[in-house]
Amino acid sequence: MPYFKAVLLDWVGTLIVPKWGPAPGRPRGAAWIERSLGQLGREASAAEVERISAALSTASTRPDVEQGWAEADLSAAAHRESYLRWVGAAGVDSVLADAMYETLSDAADNLFAADVAPTLLALKAAGLKVAVVSDIHVDIRPAFLKAGLDAYVDDYVLSFEHGACKPAPAIFRTALDRIGVRPSEALMVGDRSGHDGAAVEAGITTLLVPPLTDVAEKRLHLVLATCGVPAR
Known part of the structure; x- marks a missing residue:
């Protein structure tokens, strides 16, 4: 049985490579x-x-x-x-x-990491709710729709729509309220200690993974392991 009822996922650096970020052997961006x-x-x-x-x-x-x-x-x-x-x-x-x-600002012009789809599929199959919690200035839903991943996401909590950014506890609480789970029932996953890591202040167990630099990198098996969900 899974240890949590929901997973909150950061977007940039966790699911996709930042457009302005480090690239192996190349200038930033x-x-x-x-x-x-x-x-x-x-x-x-x-x-x-x-x-x-x-x-x-x-x-x-x-x-x-x-x-x-x-x-x-x-x-x-x-x-x-x-x-x-x-x-x-x-x-x-x-x-x-x-x-x-x-x-x-073109959210649809992003490639997801190779392990995003199987991870979301496994979470959904295990009955966990998924919310994407992102500090972002544009709607990222089209990116998930284009990649065929929208069916695996229950809600999106985007900073520009709610007027709150990480590390403010308000954005995490909003996510919990929208998907109907308590802090103890959720896992936050992100790549920045000072922002995503602040979820612990809202009572949410938090998993930090290294920032994504290449879509071939696989780190999200750690999410499934933390949740007690078998890979598919």
Whole structure:
């Protein structure tokens, strides 16, 4: 018999690779930058991608940029404002900035890790409810629909829809209320100790896994093992 009645899952870094994140042997956000340049018909050489990546990395350390990102996912408008501050500090021109933002905000343009589908299938077969709890500025439901995974998710608790971001206990409590389980009956799964790990403050057992850097990585068997659910 499963140890829990529900699993709360983070999205970026847990189920999908972040678009602006580390990639083995490549600059941060390389695929995202390349695609945006390509959409504009601009040069997307390794040198150009690396130049933009380096400028964004440097800009991200500015205090005003860091402060802006702290509450960016509370609303779509706040995220857009924080983004523009970041790319502006990096010297990215407005046309490229718009193309990059469009790509960044395309939730359906994401590949799930290889073990997401079998893990969700096993959880559903075992009778557990699943909620995706994400700090995000756009609706991610289309990504699950496109991947054929929407039938395995009972609810989505997205920060921009509720005006609360992790690590605030409110977002975890909202998720529990929406799927009708008590804190002791749920497992939170995420990749960031300072955000997802805060679920413990809401009384939720929490499992932290290494941030996903490649869709071929398999870490979610740990979720099934923690829940006492056999793999399928």
